[in-house]
Amino acid sequence: MLPFIDLKKQYELLKPEIDKAILQVAGSAHYILGPEVAKLEAALAEYVGVRECVACANGTDALTLPLLAWDVGPGEAVFCPAFTFFSTAEVVALRRAVPVFVDINPVTYNIDPASLEEKILAVRKEGKLRPRAVVPVDLFGLPYDYEAVARIADRYNLVILEDAAQGFGGVYGGKRAGSLGQAAATSFFPSKPLGCYGDGGAVFTDDSELADVIRSARVHGTGDRRYEHIRLGQNSRLDTIQAAILLAKLAVFPEELSQRQEIAARYESALLGSVPSVPAIPGGRMSAWAQYTVRVPAASRQQIVESMKASGVPTMIYYPKCLHLQPVFASLGGCPGQLPAAEQASAEVLSLPMHPWLSEEDQKLVVDALLEALERLG
Ligand SMILES: Cc1ncc(COP(=O)(O)O)c(C=O)c1O
Known part of the structure; x- marks a missing residue:
């Protein structure tokens, strides 16, 4: 893995x-x-x-x-x-x-x-x-x-x-x-x-x-x-x-940050148009790329996760439950449908491996595993 x-x-x-x-x-x-x-x-x-x-x-x-x-x-x-x-x-x-x-x-x-x-x-x-x-x-x-x-x-x-x-x-x-x-x-x-x-x-x-x-x-x-x-x-x-x-670590942080930009750009060129959504960065902003998060159809997300795992590619779901729907905040009166963009994001997001040392070869494994899963299940 x-x-x-x-x-x-x-x-x-x-x-x-x-x-x-x-x-x-x-x-x-x-x-x-x-x-x-x-x-x-x-x-x-x-x-x-x-x-x-x-x-x-x-x-x-x-x-x-x-x-x-x-x-x-x-x-x-x-x-x-x-x-x-x-x-x-x-x-x-x-x-x-x-x-x-x-x-x-x-x-x-x-x-x-x-x-x-x-x-x-x-x-x-x-x-x-x-x-x-x-x-x-x-x-x-x-x-x-x-x-x-x-x-x-x-x-x-x-x-x-x-x-x-x-x-x-x-x-x-x-x-x-x-x-x-x-x-x-x-x-x-x-x-x-x-x-x-x-x-x-x-x-x-x-x-x-x-x-x-x-x-x-x-x-x-x-x-x-x-x-x-x-x-x-x-x-x-x-x-x-x-x-x-x-x-x-701060001494090498600027270099790592630019490596993250390169990796994000590689993800984008491999995935844009083939997955329902890739990150879009508004003009004048730069992401630190703590995560590279795409969207996949909610109905098949779990199967996509499992299929990628079977190909040796880990993924994460940040975050599967919105805060207004957390049990601890029930007394605040949150219920499904109140914050539709947040709720849809929580159902569709999928974060891919992302770190400054991700090689092109390993990144290709991630991309291939995702595209193959989407083609089969998406
Ligand atoms: C958005 C956000 N806020 C706050 C925190 C809390 O940071 P820590 O885990 O260092 O307490 C985290 C980290 O997990 C986070 O991702």
């Missing part, structure tokens, strides 16, 4: 640098907030083009920490796309605010600005919740439609928390993912475009006061003095070892 994401290959290519970085931290004994963490934060902020980066324990915490710092909570509505990973809305509900689910643009899979405005107006009309924030997601690596969403956020006085967990490296109108909002969160989960060797995440912002609150909140709300706590927070630091690994 081909690997879906070949993490072992990446380690082999970077082994001397990674081993050195890990051993250096092991020998230094600065395991918590060692110098590599600050070094990484500075390098990431520069790459993304923002003033501040605060590294933390994972992408979910990177979403939570700005909400905590803004004191988002009960009685407030936070608008989230219905087609994304669970964390995007989980963090809102854990703050006891209410996630309000919004439909997606069926071409980009990003939050649909028209649906967003409709939902904001509906919340205002109902008058029970105060619209407070929106969490647009750079799904599959494609930065969301920043200008359209920012116009709406400005109009209704919402803060934007960009979920750039999958978007790190992507570009929107010359700006990097991670700089498209008052704050942004990314994840260094191993399969992400920039992944570490465990869990990790980071918050980006131009707002230095916000960054200071988040720095305090990631260490139990500590103030200037040790063991003096000025707010409630969490334990959410990025391990020094992970920071050292990420510094080594």
Whole structure:
């Protein structure tokens, strides 16, 4: 079976640098907030083009920490796309605010600005919740439609928390993912475009006061003095070892990103016109290609998955169930038919192996397996 994401290959290519970085931290004994963490934060902020980066324990915490710092909570509505990973809305509900689910643009899979405005107006009309924030997601690596969403956020006085967990490296109108909002969160989960060797995440912002609150909140709300706590927070630091690994990986990230572009272009030229839908990237944007996701007929998707598996090609379904239909959110009144573009996407999407080291030969195996399955079952 081909690997879906070949993490072992990446380690082999970077082994001397990674081993050195890990051993250096092991020998230094600065395991918590060692110098590599600050070094990484500075390098990431520069790459993304923002003033501040605060590294933390994972992408979910990177979403939570700005909400905590803004004191988002009960009685407030936070608008989230219905087609994304669970964390995007989980963090809102854990703050006891209410996630309000919004439909997606069926071409980009990003939050649909028209649906967003409709939902904001509906919340205002109902008058029970105060619209407070929106969490647009750079799904599959494609930065969301920043200008359209920012116009709406400005109009209704919402803060934007960009979920750039999958978007790190992507570009929107010359700006990097991670700089498209008052704050942004990314994840260094191993399969992400920039992944570490465990869990990790980071918050980006131009707002230095916000960054200071988040720095305090990631260490139990500590103030200037040790063991003096000025707010409630969490334990959410990025391990020094992970920071050292990420510094080594960041050095080759631009090269990997361009390899991803080449692989996506090869997929497109082999599949365009032969599968019901391949990713389309709007002008002025660049995807980080966290995933290469096509659509297949919903009725035969499972058989296509099995047929490809039998040919040694793994696939993934990101995501089979929309957030408004998740059992845990049943009390919010979501039901099938409410957000048709998101629901159709969840029934049709199929993600193909995608990583910077996918050889032309292996990519041909993926393409042949998909086309053969579609011809037989599609
Ligand atoms: C869109 C999105 N948001 C948030 C997260 C959460 O990141 P983590 O797994 O690092 O907590 C992920 C990653 O899985 C994600 O894909």
